[in-house]
Amino acid sequence: MRKIKICGLFRDCDxxxxxxxxxxxxxxxxxxxxxxxxxxxxEAMRPKLSSEITPVGVFVNESLEKVTKLLNDGIIDMxxxxxxxxxxxxxxxxxxxxKPIIKAVRVLTLEDIESAQDTVADxxxxxxxxxxxxxxxxxxxxxxxxVQEKGTEKEQKPKSNPKQIQNQTQKPFFLAGGxxxxxxxxxxxxxxxxxxDLSSGxxxxxxxxxxxxxxxxxxxxxG
Numbered sequence: 001m002r003k004i005k006i007c008g009l010f011r012d013c014d015x016x017x018x019x020x021x022x023x024x025x026x027x028x029x030x031x032x033x034x035x036x037x038x039x040x041x042x043e044a045m046r047p048k049l050s051s052e053i054t055p056v057g058v059f060v061n062e063s064l065e066k067v068t069k070l071l072n073d074g075i076i077d078m079x080x081x082x083x084x085x086x087x088x089x090x091x092x093x094x095x096x097x098x099k100p101i102i103k104a105v106r107v108l109t110l111e112d113i114e115s116a117q118d119t120v121a122d123x124x125x126x127x128x129x130x131x132x133x134x135x136x137x138x139x140x141x142x143x144x145x146x147v148q149e150k151g152t153e154k155e156q157k158p159k160s161n162p163k164q165i166q167n168q169t170q171k172p173f174f175l176a177g178g179x180x181x182x183x184x185x186x187x188x189x190x191x192x193x194x195x196x197d198l199s200s201g202x203x204x205x206x207x208x209x210x211x212x213x214x215x216x217x218x219x220x221x222x223g
């Protein structure tokens with residue numbers, strides 16, 4: 001079953017909403033944003049968050065020390081990187097924390113997806129920008145890559161090394177950017193993501209909307 005992530009919680013009541021809806025993951029944005037939260041607030045909210053929900057920290061070019069502390073202190077369980085963090089940074093973070101890492105990719109061309117496949121991050125997050133723009137990218141680019149991969153696998157000889165085939169498999173990704181009730185089914189059909197990531201799509205006037213969160217999770221679970 002595909003995972004559901006509700007990102008950008010910044011009010012105490014947002015925790016109540018997700019505890020009721022039970023998405024798989026939620027996001028605390030520590031980068032500069034209208035949804036930005038402090039480490040102190042996140043630390044206070046963590047015990048109130050259902051143990052069934054994985055908290056993810058969202059960062060943009062943050063120091064290794066800060067991200068490492070939040071992960072190792074158990075305030076978040078995963079890090080989502082939206083800046084210019086390179087492979088050296090990601091490798092260091094994995095070595096210091098041994099926690100899953102999501103690397104965000106701004107998708108403008110097929111090459112953007114292709115070039116991200118070799119990252120040591122555990123997941124990609126495909127978006128149209130730095131995050132929180134509320135706009136989608138061209139989903140057909142994901143499908144083009146999947147079609148290319150299937151074609152490559154068919155060309156493999158039956159006795160080929162299984163590891164070679166595995167290495168051609170697309171890295172699991174979160175689909176983000178402009179997702180909402182009205183286009184979620186279409187987005188999933190077009191891209192077949194590991195998870196969907198929603199923020200503005202479950203908000204009303206810039207604040208998380210309980211009914212929208214419940215509806216999205218219900219549709220995903222029953223779809």
